[in-house]
Amino acid sequence: MKIVLAGAGKLATNLGQALHAAGHDIVQVYSRTMESAAALSAIVGGSPVTDTGAITDDADVYIMSVTDAAMPVLVPVICKGREQKVFVHTAGSMPMDVFQGMALHYGVLYPMQSFSKERKVNFREVACFTEANDEYAAGIIGRLACDVSDNVKPLSSEARRHLHLAAVFACNFVNHCYAISADILARHDIPFDVMLPLIDETARKVHSITPASAQTGPAVRYDENVIRNQSMLLRNNPLIKEIYERMSMSIHRKYTKE
DSSP, X not given: OEEEEEOOSHHHHHHHXXXXXXXXXXXXXXXXXXXXXHHHHHHHOSEEEOOGGGOOSOOSEEEEOOOTTTHHHHHHHHHTTOTTXXXXXXXXXXXXXXXXXXXXXEEEEEEESOOBTTBOOOGGGSEEEEEESSHHHHHHHHHHHHHHOSEEEEOOHHXXXXXXXXXXXXXXXXXXXXXXXXXXXXXXXXXXXXXXHHHHHHHHHTTTSOHHHHOOSHHHHTOHHHHHHHHHHTTTOHHHHHXXXXXXXXXXXXXXXX
């Protein structure tokens, strides 16, 4: 299929590469900056454009991988005059109906993964969640998803919002905790790589047991002596201290109930 990618960020870079590898023709890459558009088009082919007026009509599918704030602005512009085409967005929290009234065939292809431009993922392992407003769009979006992933599931906009929220906890917040850990270690000249076996084992455990069963540490039993002493070590950083105390309380309350 002929595809226009609107967006050249982390997700678009990885999805574009996967679609290109699957044999699809990326005819254009649109971005606000020529640097970003050209960088991605150099990898996946097609011409880079920064002017929405230069976006071609000669594509089957228009995939928008842009910020939620940019979506309502770009959708009417890109859809106008191309209403018969298929329009897709890749966002976790944006409803499918952002296209309603702007196009006839539309939907969502949401790859749930943490993407970086510098690190290529095995897209076949990425869970992709799809949604479509009609059978025609469902067929096109389903084909694209199955061409790049072995794990494709239909999901409504409402359920996807909660999936995205869960992913924020499981990925973004956890990674921020890694960053806090790295900062604490760096202040005492301890390399972060000492944490890697611990991180890897924690991740491996939840492949075979529930996260609740895998939980360890002083907060589970609410060891007040340890918690108090560790909290005091953070007294010069009130925000991180509050995060530590609230997280400890959240863990304790969960396991008290269970």
